[in-house]
Amino acid sequence: MSRSASSDAPHAIVDLTAxxxxxxxxxxxxxxxxxxxxxxxxxxxGHGVARVAPALSAFVDAFGVATAEEALELRALGIAQDVLVFGPVRARIAELVAADVALTVAGPDDLDAIARAAAPGRARVHLKVDTGMGRLGTPVGAPSDASGSGLRTVLELAAAVDRGRASLLEGVWSHLASADDPDAAVADSSADAQIAAFREVLQALDASSLRPPMxxxxxxxxxxxxxxxxxxxxxxxxxxxxQPPSPHVAGLAPELRPALTLDAPVTFVKRLPAGAPIGYGGTWIAQRATVLATVRLGYADGYPRSLSSRGLASVGDHHARVAGRVCMDQVMLDVGPDADVALGDRAVFVGGAGPSAVAVAEAAGSFVYELLTGLGARVARRYVG
Ligand SMILES: Cc1ncc(COP(=O)(O)O)c(C=O)c1O
Structure with missing residues (x-):
């Protein structure tokens, strides 16, 4: 018997109020x-930018994205706020400048690419310096800048951006590598060193009358x-x-409200005798008679295969556990011997009555960022609030 007329797809339900x-x-x-x-x-x-960005636009001053395509998508959505591309860009620069998107310059090659792009006007540039992440930009501060020449290089680049025919120095930025560590608040932590190095950059820019507004x-x-x-x-x-960036930070910000719940429909229910094997490889065998529910959610939807025989979910009032290997499109749940489960019931795998995204990610040997951004295209995004 089907209890619900809801869709066949897994749903990521996003609470815009949260x-x-x-x-x-x-x-x-x-x-x-x-x-x-x-x-x-x-x-x-993974929450769906087409709805999230417009919903956030009344509350934030700017948006940050990783790629040119993501920035142009925001403009296509009608987002009027400042947009910054965090990564250096080599393609579509003229389009980005025309769309008034701010660009990151991490080194001279990035600036040359902007100069060559023949953009219609000057690109708003945020200069990226490396204070300890080691990913992009001129290294400054110990120990990465062994020669001590980093600050001079940054000043030269800032001056080149500022004087550039095709660029305008609007910002200077860096990225914290370990602010989510429990020791980030103590003296001599790497976050401490990064903040000190960043302050030094700002002072040097200031002294050369190059300190940008942001x-x-x-x-x-x-x-x-x-x-x-x-x-x-x-x-x-x-x-x-x-979501908290780490368990440590979770304790510091209990007021955060997870915005996403992941659920999926039960597509088959059966009574299982003790001893019955389930799934690829028969790796899970019923230890007692139980109710088994098959659900339309798999690793191709972003539900990690590492949760085989480990993942938890809730179905109505019942606590369920993944039985056997997570399949590409389906997963089987042991709902317990007395469970009352019907076709169309929705099993909650993340958030809401189910386990938190952080707990699911941890159980999968991953972390919450990867879990959320890995939710696949077949997961229908639904919005409330
Ligand atoms: C440059 C930059 N700034 C800000 C963020 C936001 O980081 P978080 O999601 O940890 O707040 C990211 C994400 O990785 C990033 O790459």
């Missing part, structure tokens, strides 16, 4: 004049754990979606 509440909670942690840029890269961390360093962990990492703008991502 997103707004999380932005308000983050704003309460930053100084009144500090601007807030929400990171909405990777399809708004200096920024803090991600979610920085906003929550390091108030001294807030400069003119902060760039939270995961916290906007109500």
């Amino acid at each position: 997103l707004a509440a999380n932005v308000a909670a983050l704003r309460a942690r930053i100084a009144p004049g500090t601007r807030l840029m929400a990171a909405v890269k990777a399809d708004a961390y 200096a920024h360093l803090a991600n979610s962990a920085g906003v929550i754990a390091r108030p001294d990492a807030q400069f003119d703008l902060v760039r939270p991502g995961i916290a906007v979606y109500g």
Whole structure:
């Protein structure tokens, strides 16, 4: 018997009210004049940028994305706020400048690419410096800048951007590598060293009359754990979606509200005798008679295969456990001997009555960012609030 007329697809149900509440909670942690840029890269961390960005636009000052395509998508959605591409771009630069998207310059090659692009006007540039992440930009501060020449290189690049025919120096930024560590708040932590190195860059730019209006360093962990990492703008991502960047930071920001719930429909139910094997390889064998529910969710939808015989879910009032290997499109749940489960019931795998996204990610040997951004295209995004 089917109890529900809901769709056959797995659903990621996104609570837009929670997103707004999380932005308000983050704003309460930053100084009144500090601007807030929400990171909405990777399809708004899997939440669906087409609905999330417009919903957030009343509450944030700017958006951060990883690629040219993501920036242009925001403009196509009618987003009028500032948009910054975090990664250097080589293609579509003229389009980005025409769309008034700010670009990252991490080295001279990035600036040359902007100069060659024949863009219609000057590109707004945010200069990326490496204070310890080691990913992009000129290394500054010990120990990465062994020769001590980093600061001079940054000043030369800043001057080149500032004087560039095709560019305008609007920002300088860096990225925290470990602000989510439990020791991030203690003296001599790597976050400490990064903040000090960033301050040195700002002082040097200031002394050369090159300090741009927007200096920024803090991600979610920085906003929550390091108030001294807030400069003119902060760039939270995961916290906007109500998830903590690490278990340590979770304890510091209990007010965050997870915005996403993942559920999927039961497509087959049977009574299973003790001893029956389930799934590929027959790796799970019923230890007692039980009710088994097959659900339309698999690893191709982003539900990790590493949760085979380990993942937890809730179905109505029942606690269920994944039985056997997670398949590409389906997963089997042991719902318990007395469970009352019917076709069309929805099993909750993440959030809501199910386990938290952080718990699911941890059980899968992953972390919450990967779980959320891995949710597949077959998972229908639904919005409430
Ligand atoms: C440059 C940059 N800024 C900000 C963020 C947001 O980080 P988080 O989601 O940890 O807040 C990211 C995400 O990785 C990023 O790459």
